[in-house]
Amino acid sequence: MKQSNPHWKERLAGQIPPLLASEIDIFENEIALRLTGKIDEKVFAETRLRRGAYGQRYDNGQRNDGIEARKLAYGRADLTKGPNTLWDAPGMQRIKIPFGGLNATQLEVLAELAEEYSDGIAHITTRQDVQLHFIHIEDTPSVMRRLAAVGITTREACGNTVRNVTSCPLGGVCRDEAFDVTPYAHDCAQFLLGHPDTQDFGRKFKIAFSGCETNPCALVRIHDLGCVAQVRDGKRGFKVYVGGGLGTVPYQAKLFDEFLPVEELLPLAQAMARVFARLGEKKNRNAARMKFLVVKLGLEEFKRLVLEERAALPTDPRWTTPAVLPEESPLHPGALLQIDPATPGFTTWKSDNVYQQRQEGYATVTVALPLGDLTADQLRGLADIARAYVKETIRTTVEQNIVLRWVSESDLPALYDALSALGLNAAGAGTIVDITACPGTDTCKLGISSSRGLAGELRERLAENGAAADDAIRQLRIKISGCFNSCGQHHIADLGFYGVSRNKSGFAAPHFQVVLGGQWTENAGSYGLAIGAVPSKRIPATVTRITARYVQERQSSETFQAYIRRIGKAECKLMIQDLTEVPPYTTDPSFYSDWHDPRVFTLGDMGIGECAGEVISAIDFQLTACEREAFEAQLALEKKDVSQAAKLAYESMLHGAAALLTWRKLGYDHTPDAIVERFREQFFDTQVFFDPFAGGKFAQYFFRAHERRNEARGEESAHRLIEEAQLFIEACHSCYARLSLQPAKV
Amino acid sequence: MQHIHIKLFAESPAAVRLADAIPVFHRWIQTSAVPGLLIDVADYSHVINGPGVVLIGHEAYYSLDAAKGRLGLLYQRKAKADGDAAENLRDALKTAQAAAALLEHEPEFAGKLRFRQDQVAVTLNDRLLHPNNDETWAAVEPALRAVLDGYTLVRNENPRELFEVLATRA
Numbered sequence: 001m002k003q004s005n006p007h008w009k010e011r012l013a014g015q016i017p018p019l020l021a022s023e024i025d026i027f028e029n030e031i032a033l034r035l036t037g038k039i040d041e042k043v044f045a046e047t048r049l050r051r052g053a054y055g056q057r058y059d060n061g062q063r064n065d066g067i068e069a070r071k072l073a074y075g076r077a078d079l080t081k082g083p084n085t086l087w088d089a090p091g092m093q094r095i096k097i098p099f100g101g102l103n104a105t106q107l108e109v110l111a112e113l114a115e116e117y118s119d120g121i122a123h124i125t126t127r128q129d130v131q132l133h134f135i136h137i138e139d140t141p142s143v144m145r146r147l148a149a150v151g152i153t154t155r156e157a158c159g160n161t162v163r164n165v166t167s168c169p170l171g172g173v174c175r176d177e178a179f180d181v182t183p184y185a186h187d188c189a190q191f192l193l194g195h196p197d198t199q200d201f202g203r204k205f206k207i208a209f210s211g212c213e214t215n216p217c218a219l220v221r222i223h224d225l226g227c228v229a230q231v232r233d234g235k236r237g238f239k240v241y242v243g244g245g246l247g248t249v250p251y252q253a254k255l256f257d258e259f260l261p262v263e264e265l266l267p268l269a270q271a272m273a274r275v276f277a278r279l280g281e282k283k284n285r286n287a288a289r290m291k292f293l294v295v296k297l298g299l300e301e302f303k304r305l306v307l308e309e310r311a312a313l314p315t316d317p318r319w320t321t322p323a324v325l326p327e328e329s330p331l332h333p334g335a336l337l338q339i340d341p342a343t344p345g346f347t348t349w350k351s352d353n354v355y356q357q358r359q360e361g362y363a364t365v366t367v368a369l370p371l372g373d374l375t376a377d378q379l380r381g382l383a384d385i386a387r388a389y390v391k392e393t394i395r396t397t398v399e400q401n402i403v404l405r406w407v408s409e410s411d412l413p414a415l416y417d418a419l420s421a422l423g424l425n426a427a428g429a430g431t432i433v434d435i436t437a438c439p440g441t442d443t444c445k446l447g448i449s450s451s452r453g454l455a456g457e458l459r460e461r462l463a464e465n466g467a468a469a470d471d472a473i474r475q476l477r478i479k480i481s482g483c484f485n486s487c488g489q490h491h492i493a494d495l496g497f498y499g500v501s502r503n504k505s506g507f508a509a510p511h512f513q514v515v516l517g518g519q520w521t522e523n524a525g526s527y528g529l530a531i532g533a534v535p536s537k538r539i540p541a542t543v544t545r546i547t548a549r550y551v552q553e554r555q556s557s558e559t560f561q562a563y564i565r566r567i568g569k570a571e572c573k574l575m576i577q578d579l580t581e582v583p584p585y586t587t588d589p590s591f592y593s594d595w596h597d598p599r600v601f602t603l604g605d606m607g608i609g610e611c612a613g614e615v616i617s618a619i620d621f622q623l624t625a626c627e628r629e630a631f632e633a634q635l636a637l638e639k640k641d642v643s644q645a646a647k648l649a650y651e652s653m654l655h656g657a658a659a660l661l662t663w664r665k666l667g668y669d670h671t672p673d674a675i676v677e678r679f680r681e682q683f684f685d686t687q688v689f690f691d692p693f694a695g696g697k698f699a700q701y702f703f704r705a706h707e708r709r710n711e712a713r714g715e716e717s718a719h720r721l722i723e724e725a726q727l728f729i730e731a732c733h734s735c736y737a738r739l740s741l742q743p744a745k746v
Numbered sequence: 747m748q749h750i751h752i753k754l755f756a757e758s759p760a761a762v763r764l765a766d767a768i769p770v771f772h773r774w775i776q777t778s779a780v781p782g783l784l785i786d787v788a789d790y791s792h793v794i795n796g797p798g799v800v801l802i803g804h805e806a807y808y809s810l811d812a813a814k815g816r817l818g819l820l821y822q823r824k825a826k827a828d829g830d831a832a833e834n835l836r837d838a839l840k841t842a843q844a845a846a847a848l849l850e851h852e853p854e855f856a857g858k859l860r861f862r863q864d865q866v867a868v869t870l871n872d873r874l875l876h877p878n879n880d881e882t883w884a885a886v887e888p889a890l891r892a893v894l895d896g897y898t899l900v901r902n903e904n905p906r907e908l909f910e911v912l913a914t915r916a
Contacts, residue, residue, distance in 0.1 A: 003748045003826055004874035011874060058786060065776045073783055074804060088804065090785065108906065115908065116749075116871055119788055119807065120797040134788070134802055370792040377795065377813065380906055423794025442788065456792045596789045598769040 001136045002117065008142040012149045020148040023155060027051055028141040034081065045082030052094040052157030053140045055082065056133065056443050059089035066599030081137050090134040092443060093117075093143055094157040098189035099167035099182055099209070100128035100396035104383035107394065109150045111379035113143055122379060124372040126436055126489055127206070128166045128396045129157065133443050156193060160201040160288075162273070165189035167209040168217035169395035169403045172328060173357040173364055177211025178229035179236055181218075183325050184265060185209040190323045191266050192273065200277040203288035206245070207269070213239075216520045219398060221253040222246050222492065224290040225272060227265065236262045242272070242302070243294030246486035248697070249723040250527045251291040252716070254299045256306075264310075266319045271310035275302070286697035328406060331391045334361025335410035345425065346416050353429040354412060357405070365404045365415060366429035370459065371437055371452050372400030374424070381422040389415050400436055401429060432476045432547075433462050436489060440482025440499060441594065446693050447482035449499025449510040449536050453595030455480050461540050473547045476560055477520050480512070484727055491527040492518040494560045495543060500533050500730050501601070503620070503737040507585040510536040510594045510601050513726070516546070516572055517564035526561075529634050529719075530726055531572045532627070535591050538579045549575060569634050622659035623732055626652045630725045637718055646718045649725040650709050653702045656732040657683075663736065676706045689735050698724075698731035747831040747876070747886055751869035751908075752821045752842035757860040759817035764791035766854040767799035767810040773852075774801060774808075780845050782806050808845050819846040819861060822871065831889035835868065839893060842866075866894070869910040878902070878909040 009025075016024070027047065034044045061072045072089070079087035095110070102110075110130060114122045117139045118132040125131055135143065144154055156162060167185035168174065188207060192198050198205070207225045210218035220226025220241055227238035237259045244253025260268060272290075279297070281288040294302050340346075353366040367382065374382075386392045386404060393405040407415055419425040428434050435458055438444065440451030458478060481488035481498040490496030496515035501508045511533040518528030534542050554563050564572060582591050592601050629652035637645035654672055657679040661668050668678040683689035684699045691698065701724035713721065756762060768789055775784045782805035790796045798817075800809040804825065811820035821842035827834040846861040868890065870876035876886070883901055890899055890911060897913035 001825065002872060004872050007874055063786065066772060067776055072785060072804075090802070112873060116873065119790075119800050119802065120813070121788075121790055121793065373790060373793050373796070375793060375796045375813065453789070456789075459792070596765065596768055596791075597787075598772055 001138045005142050008145045012145050015149040024144045041080045041082050049159035052154035054092040054158050055085050056091045057445050060084045061086045093132045093135045095130040095154050096157040096164045097128050098165050099185040100169050102394040103392040104386045106150050107379045107383040111376040115376040121373050124396045124400045126398050127164050129164050160203050162192045162198050162205045165207045168211045169397045171211050174211050175358045178231045181209040181211050181229050186325045187323045197273045202280045202282040226253050232259050243291040245289050245291040246491050248484045249720050250491045271306050274309050275305050328393050330406040332408040335408050337409045341413050348427040352427045363407045363409050365407050367402040367424050368426045368429040369401050378422050385418050431474045433459050435459050435478045437480040438487035450594040451480040451482035457595050472551050490515050492520050504582050507592050508601050508737050509582050509592050512539050517561045532580050534579050535582050537591050542576050542579050619659050619663040626656040626729045633722045642715050642718045646713045646721055649721045650705045652725045653728045656729045698728045702728050747834045749871040750823045750838040752838050753818045753867040754846045754861040756817040761858040764798045770852045771801040832892045835889050835893045864915040866913050869908050876909045882909050
């Protein structure tokens with residue numbers, strides 16, 4: 001905790017907008033009240049989340065060091081900042097950057113904060129935010145004040161609020177856009193920030209803006225509210241999508257309105273917020289996102305309610321009074337590149353990282369950041385570059401990079417040299433080496449496998465083995481999540497991965513589910529489906545094999561998605577079948593630790609029997625059979641046999657539940673109703689099936705599937721059921737792994 | 747002096763792989779090899795001239811650091827230190843030197859990693875308490891000279907950067 005904390009308020013007096021200053025003062029008082037026990041920990045948790053102060057891995061005071069689970073002995077062991085969250089444990093500070101827009105001064109302040117309060121790194125997220133890790137809760141008011149003094153707020157960066165409003169980083173310079181959406185994203189963010197109608201949600205609410213239908217810059221269709229610019233009869237408006245979202249089970253957004261005039265944007269967003277606050281689920285957070293409300297009500301009813309709400313709204317002058325957003329202009333005259341240095345480094349970088357703006361002579365340059373990370377020195381260096389070459393026109397991107405807009409093309413060689421001096425001249429922006437990954441087990445409490453470790457490994461190997469030199473492979477996208485929650489956006493990648501674990505004879509091994517054929521373009525037009533879990537250590541080989549097959553077998557200019565569709569999921573699964581095998585721990589323990597983390601993945605206090613490596617229990621076979629059934633459900637769906645797909649998906653869940661009952665020697669009648677009832681009684685009511693963070697969500701999927709087993713389903717509903725079945729089976733695996741530590745009932 | 751950083755520089759950085767520090771620091775957590783509550787290991791070996799691999803602690807961080815292109819052992823004091831300026835500096839230096847000696851002898855680095863004895867960088871990581879200006883220099887110079895007797899002290903005068911002094915022994 002910084003010794004200067006008490007002094008920043010005075011030092012920055014008068015430099016912080018009064019509203020933000022007061023907001024931070026209130027938070028500081030809440031910290032003081034919590035320190036004296038005058039605020040309940042749950043209330044404090046929500047209040048800090050709403051200021052972007054998030055929990056981080058091990059903040060419950062427990063950590064497995066590879067030998068045993070140990071207590072982290074903080075001095076104030078009884079003081080918490082939320083349920084099961086110790087006060088002194090470091091946390092993460094998320095910093096909202098609306099539409100990703102930053103200036104040079106803000107970069108410098110982020111550098112100072114990363115250096116003084118964090119570990120020297122600022123991390124760009126998949127939603128254009130910046131995150132700092134390992135921050136002490138008592139430092140957060142100073143961090144917030146220093147940000148507020150340069151026009152940044154962390155307010156509503158987390159919690160059940162309107163999160164960062166994201167937008168296409170090429171807005172205003174894009175060759176394909178209908179118009180620049182930046183001012184609308186900005187106004188929307190400002191209007192909804194702290195708005196009374198956005199303070200009572202059951203869950204977060206995410207908004208995105210895109211200037212066009214096709215380019216993958218804003219991913220509007222994975223958002224609660226997505227707006228795509230349209231011009232009709234010379235008038236500006238938006239195609240509006242609602243109810244999209246990734247999360248455990250992804251939902252494609254539904255088209256709410258073909259053309260919403262721009263002046264209707266803010267009132268519609270406000271009306272939608274009111275409906276969401278009024279009718280959205282509040283008790284069960286697993287069903288509280290707007291996507292569930294849209295499905296529950298049906299799009300037409302949802303729309304009727306929103307429009308009814310809109311009609312009843314009292315007029316707000318802010319709807320039609322745009323907030324002031326300085327217009328961008330270039331620093332240097334636009335000029336074409338005169339002397340091309342033609343060095344291999346520059347040529348590749350220019351080809352990958354330089355986007356020709358629609359304004360002649362200007363380019364937008366992508367600074368490709370490894371895993372979204374950059375240092376304090378690099379932030380300061382970028383600030384200098386942003387002043388020297390452009391008028392501080394900087395944006396973060398959903399691919400965890402930074403772009404500099406309005407670079408005169410004649411400045412590109414000098415800019416490249418300046419970036420090289422900072423170690424920021426990596427080529428490969430928007431290619432297969434530009435891998436997106438969530439924090440995963442590095443810092444996230446929910447992480448199962450090391451998404452960043454894997455991303456770093458793949459990045460290095462792809463660059464080294466030259467695979468990325470092939471144009472067909474180069475254009476693919478890899479996205480990795482540490483768990484099923486999709487923060488790494490694995491559903492919309494060509495090659496997506498999400499972390500799971502598998503138990504082998506009493507040892508847990510980190511794995512990733514392989515998700516193929518998601519669509520990144522068309523604003524995240526379609527989602528991929530999982531084809532099987534591969535040990536983490538075999539993912540690089542999996543990528544090599546799949547991409548090699550694609551290069552070898554693709555027809556003409558066939559896209560990866562088209563290729564995957566053509567060969568079918570059965571062939572995809574077959575392609576990686578041998579790679580799904582895990583050698584026993586005794587044969588190769590390296591499979592039982594994760595990338596860049598040598599700790600044994602399983603709990604180290606388990607004994608190794610002489611035959612442990614060879615024993616395959618019945619439940620291993622049964623759960624594998626369940627996975628096969630869920631996969632067969634995918635195949636049925638691929639063949640448009642929706643009812644068979646739904647049936648198989650449901651049965652895979654039923655068999656997973658039965659496998660657990662059998663393994664625990666809990667007798668049951670072999671009828672579906674009896675299995676469900678016994679499972680509910682033994683695994684759900686006792687909470688032994690509960691995921692430490694998702695609670696009983698996956699069991700609820702099973703119960704719902706059972707209730708609806710005789711209903712006819714559409715294709716989308718069957719697709720979701722398959723996703724739910726896979727998650728339920730993953731939860732069976734996890735439950736089995738957890739309970740393996742306890743003797744089975746005999 | 748608060749929030750003191752001490753960096754000891756490697757003699758032959760080319761021979762060292764940053765990622766080799768990952769298993770070492772995990773072992774240090776298991777064995778409580780260095781003082782303080784040790785929490786986790788953060789791997790930034792993929793960042794050029796970055797913090798390298800960081801052993802995150804409650805009172806202090808230890809890292810195999812590559813900032814500014816100079817590989818070294820970096821000790822970063824996070825928690826309040828109770829002594830006077832010279833005591834705090836002496837403690838930080840001693841802890842950093844002990845950690846460096848330990849690191850040199852780890853199997854992953856044996857024969858590859860040696861730290862220079864003739865140079866140390868001292869940084870004060872708090873811009874408000876210790877701004878990088880002449881006043882801070884005047885305030886801390888006596889303590890620096892007392893602890894780093896025989897070293898030539900050169901201050902980094904870039905006002906955007908933290909207060910930092912490079913001490914080199916002739």
